[in-house]
Amino acid sequence: MSKATAPRPYSWLLVLISVLPIIMLTIGAMALRYIETRMIATAGETLALSAAEVSDKLDRFLIERHADVLMMARVFSVQSSNRVFQSAYVAELKTAYPDYLWIGATNELGQIVVATDPSTLGRDYSAQPWFQAARSGQGVHMGDVEPFAVMGGPDAIAVTASITGPRGEFLGVVTTRVGISGLEHIMTGTLRSFRQREGFWGALEYQFLSEKGLAFIDSDLDHKGHVNLKRLGLPSALASEESLSNYVEEEHLRRHVPVITGYARTSALGVFKNLQWTVLMRMDRRDVLAPIREVLWNLGLAGGALVIPTFGLLVWTVTRVRREYRHAQQERAIAMEAEASLRESEAQTRRIVEMALDGFIGMDAAGVITEWNVQAEQIFGWPRQEAIGRRLSTTIIPAQYREAHERGLRHYFATGEGPILNRRIEITGCHRGGHEIPIELAISPALGQGGIYTFSAFVRDISKRKLAEEQSRSHQEELQRLNEALDKRVQVRTEELAAVNESLVAEVTERMQTEASLKSSQEALQKLALQLLRVQEDERRRISRDLHDDINQRLALLAMDIEAVEQRLGFLSEDLSQEVRAIQDRVVELSDVVRHLAYQLHPSILDDLGLPIALQRLVDEFTARSRIQGSFGHKDIPSTIPQEVAACLYRVAQESLSNVARHAAASRVDVELTRSRSGLTVTIRDNGVGFDSEQPGYGPHGLGLLGMKERVALVQGDLQVSSAVGKGTTVQVVVVVPEGVS
Structure with missing residues (x-):
């Protein structure tokens, strides 16, 4: 085999060396992509958790204001008429809780009667939705954020509760204006805690949205309250309507850069469902990914190195895991801090209960x-x-x-x-x-x-109230005993008079049986009868004086004691005060009855002011009692009239008016007292049905007229009655006044 065609040893190594960087870069790119995704998810979850923490604190803040206004309404219900106490109470509450811009209370017509700002007193808020809601019985009304004109227009929250009386009647409302500065303090406190966590990076933006989507708190003060993020279609604002807390990736509306936004919606823990705000916390996506991009830059500088970047990536990954663990530990500390805040809120609720x-x-x-x-x-x-x-x-x-x-x-x-x-x-x-x-x-x-x-x-x-009721019952029993004693005393006096009368009748009967001394017996009987009238008048006068000076004075003292009890119990219960006042009215009514009985027995006015004034008083009382028009006239009456004569004329006039009221069916009666050369004359004339004065004994009127004749005869006087059917009746009495009376 030639050298040219011989296989290269370890040629695969080149391929491996060429492939390994590609594989490592691919794995590294996938790992970086995964890490970026996890970092974005972690940052989003952290932002969502922080937003949820803020919303939870907002819920507790609003619930505390809800509890405050309920307690104020309860205090105002107990002290509904004590304006001084109410004014001092709201002033002290505003000093203790700076979050309140203004606290006020209205009457049932919607007019401010108590307020921390005196300039608002007297203003009419009856047409305001918060007053209408409280008056219609919808519970505590929690309004959305809106400008408060009284304090110069700062944004505030209206919290209103109705004031009811002991029987559930509507007395007005107590309403507060909570400034949003307290909400901003909640957010800034959470931000400080967020910035202190290890691994924090970049700038953080936040916004508070009302239920309609208006940003009433914004970290960008130039755009606070000027935009409605829901109308602009901001994904995080729209997503808050679907879930309570989460995060989204979106584009910044003003800077047009990708951002990660965590959101959370307030829930009010079920106390009030009409007030749902959204908390947005936002970071630039670039700031979140800055660490991983720095790693990518280092990997690029390392070039083809494989082991060190891989090892560094593993170390960096472990470091990130440990960092996330520390983040989790910090979140646990935040949760414990929230629990401590909840305990503090419960302590404040306990303090409110202690003030009840x-x-x-x-x-x-x-x-x-x-x-x-x-x-x-x-x-x-x-x-x-x-x-x-x-x-x-x-x-x-x-x-x-x-x-x-x-x-x-x-x-x-x-x-x-x-x-x-x-x-x-x-x-x-x-x-x-x-x-x-x-x-x-x-x-x-x-x-x-x-x-x-x-x-x-x-x-x-209610021990004091029960004691007062027991005292009232004892006073009533005492009054009953006095009534029974009075009845027994009158009965004894009546029996004594009846016994005296029976003895006199027996004596007259015995003397009349002796014909030889008829004239002397008649004169003695006349003297005895006159003496009887004097004794009767004296006894009547004494009984009348006892009724007026003893029994009536005791009844007056009893009424004063009951009135004192009513004054001491007036601040405890209005119902109890009314019952005591009813007892006092019955005592006063009984006193009037006793006074009238004393007057009927013997009018003291006859002894004190004379016969003309006594007759005038008799006619006036007869007119008021019987609704028959009466008149009285007198002429040339001597200043001094013997007591027997005055009493006789008064009793005849009294009996005649009584007969007119019972039998005459008259519409008018005239009484006239005149003086003649022989004595005094009283004439009583009515326009009633009359009767036949020729009838023997005057028919059904005979007994009363006979008694009047006998009384007149005892004072050497004469009584004449003239009447006819349908022509009224005239009773005339002429009494001789002894010489020497001027």
């Missing part, structure tokens, strides 16, 4: 106490440290009700129904000292994560 005016108790599904505020410590005597972890049934529920409590809890878990849930009830609680106390209780269940129920209870001590 009622006792608050939280309980888990096992019946174990999980929350216990200061008011609960004051009501039941258990410190928070000792109460937390105890079973509710053995802590505040009396022994006789514990089995019913456990049974009701099991029934609720089985059926979802509870007779005492979501309403206020009055029950008996157990104090740490062992004694029972009356309480007002409202329990609300809530279904948490994992389908686990928790229970929240608001408790109010």
Whole structure:
């Protein structure tokens, strides 16, 4: 074989050497492509995770504002009329939380009555959507970002809740304006954490989009709020409507370079679904791939070297894996930081509960106490440290009700129904000292994560109110005893008068049996009758004075005591105050009845102001009581009239008016008191149906007229009655006034 045709040894080595670089370059290109894809995916996932972290913080921020406005609405419901307290409360809240630009409250008409900015007081916001939503009972209204004109036009979020009274009536709304500076702080804090991570590269852009797609927060301040990214068709903005969190590769709208954008949408954790924002975090694709391109440049410089580039690639790959692991560790630290932030939010919620005016108790599904505020410590005597972890049934529920409590809890878990849930009830609680106390209780269940129920209870001590009710009952019983004593006293006096009258009748009968002394007996009877009238009038006067000065004064003092109780209880319950006021009205009504009874027994005005004024008063009261038009006139009446004469004329006029009201069916009656040379004359004239005065004994009117005649005869007077059917009745009394009376 010639040398020219002999095979070359190791010729395949050339081929191998030629093929190996191609294979290595191909493998290297594929590896670089894979690494670039993974780097882009890792960067996108990191951006999406950071955007999700920001959206989660936004959710917690908005939920905290949601809880704040609910607590403010509850405080305003309890202190609905205390404007001074409300103004101080909103001022202190705005100072404690700088995120609030403005806090205000309206009345039921939509007019601002309390505000941190005095210039807004009196403004009418009844036509605003947030007021309409709160008044229609839609719960807490969370508005989207929009300029707030009161503070000069900065972007703000409106959070509004309705204020309701103890019976659920609408009293107004409490509304706040939350500045977006707090949201920017959330983003800048997350960016600082992002920049501190090992392996960070390039510049980072971010944007907050409203639900409509308007950028209300932008790292590029020149374009903040000027563009609607959804209308411009930005892929990341449109993709946020399909999923909560992810990343996309897209072209930058202004610089027209490829970028990687991570996005996340707020969810509000199910509290409010009408407010969904989008967080965008964006990096240039060139910055993400800068490290791998640097490696590619080094490989190009190495030329045909195979082992070192391959080994370097392996080392670089391991380094990248370790770096990704460190990134994962950092993400875990971020998650732990988010958990710590959540605990801080729960602590703030606990502080809000501590500020509540009622006792608050939280309980888990096992019946174990999980929350216990200061008011609960004051009501039941258990410190928070000792109460937390105890079973509710053995802590505040009396022994006789514990089995019913456990049974009701099991029934609720089985059926979802509870007779005492979501309403206020009055029950008996157990104090740490062992004694029972009356309480007002409202329990609300809530279904948490994992389908686990928790229970929240608001408790109010009503011991003072129950004590006031007991005092009111004792006052009522005292009043009843006074009424019974008054009835017995009047009955005893009446029986005494009846006994005296019976003895007088017996004595008159005995004297009339003696014909020989008929005239003297008649005179003695007349004297005794006059004395009886005097005794009767004196007794009437004494009973009237006792009723007025003793019983009536006691009733007045009782009414004053009830009024004092009402003033002390006015701030506890309006219903209780109304009940006490009703008792006071009944005491006042009873006092009027006693005063009228005293006046009927003996009008003190007759002794104090004289006969003319007493008759005028009698006619006025008759007109008011019977609705029959009455008039009174007098002329030339002496300043002094004997007591027997005045009493006789007054009683005759009183009896005559009573007969007119009962029998005459009249529309008018006239009473006239005049003086003649022989004495005084009283004339009572009505336009009623009248009667036949010629009938013996005056028919059904005879007994009353006979009594008036006998009374007039005792004071040496004369009574004349003239009447006819259909022509009314005239009663005229003439009484002789003894000489020497002027």
